[in-house]
Amino acid sequence: MTPFAAELLGTAILIVLGDGVVANVALARTHGHGGGLVAITAGWAAAVFVAVYAVAAASGAHLNPAVTLALALRGKFAWAAVPSYMCAQLLGAFVGAVIVWLAYRRQFDATADPATVRGVFCTAPAVRDLGHNFLTEAIATFVFVLGVLQIAAPTHGLGALDALPVALLVLAIGLSLGGPTGYAINPARDLGPRLAHAVLPLRHKGDSDWGYAWVPIAGPLVGAAAAALLHAAAIAG
Known part of the structure; x- marks a missing residue:
């Protein structure tokens, strides 16, 4: 499997399981309806574990443009490969969301609230304040990427054995910092x-x-860049 295909597959798996747990909890007429934030954060953590484990050997399992950017800034990933990885991640996320729609079509039809329907696909702030929402996403991603850089060192990406600590990192961020924006x-x-x-x-x-x-795009990229700079200056030496 090529790295492009692995990143696409891994990100699709991530979204099928991650957006899938949101659909199960949020949409009408599901067996998991009303399961709450803990179910969603646990589901996303499990999604990260499965996705990273599935493709770690083939691509390093970045599955996230913020991770790809941080590894490139740290000199652990070739800049020439950054665009192809990011394209694969975006395409995989799109494909994964379409699969979730196919699996939950009847539940989407039964859910009348447009915000709930949209919330299965993408994040939204609990309190809309774009500057503060941007800061929240940057902080959450800073913590995430700093942890990933430590877990992944000294390789160019994540190995299969790294799947569990990264999943636990995502679980902790979701429970602790996911409230304001849904932690993209x-x-x-x-x-x-x-x-x-x-x-x-x-x-x-x-x-x-x-x-x-733009908030869940720019916030994570800025947070990832800051984490990479701190890691280079103060942690890795």
Whole structure:
């Protein structure tokens, strides 16, 4: 399997399981309806574990443009490969979101609230304040990427044995920092499914909230860059 294919597959798995648990908890007429934040954070952590474990050997399991950027800034990943990895991650996230829609089509049809439908695909702030929302995403991603850089050192990515600590890191961030914005911490995870929401024939679609879409893209990238700089200056030496 090529690294491009592995990143695409891994990110698709991440979104199928991650957005899938949101669909199970949030949509009407599911067996998991009303499961709450703990179910969602646990589901996302499990999604990260499975996705990283599945493709670690083939691509290093970045599965996140913020991770790819941070590894490139640290000199652990070739800049020439950054665009192809990010494209694969975005495409995989889009494909994963479409698969979730296929699995939950009847539940999407039964859910009348457009915000709930959109929330299966992408993040939204609990309190809309774009500057503060940006800061929250940057902070959460800073913590995430700093942890990933330590876990992945000295390699160019994550190995299969790193799947569990990264999953626990995601679980901790979700429980601790996920409240304000839903902790995208991954531009592809938000943008790919948001694009899917925009094009899919959802019965109760509403808008895709493009006015907010820059926050879960820019916040994670800035947080990742800051984490890489700190890691280089103060931790790795």
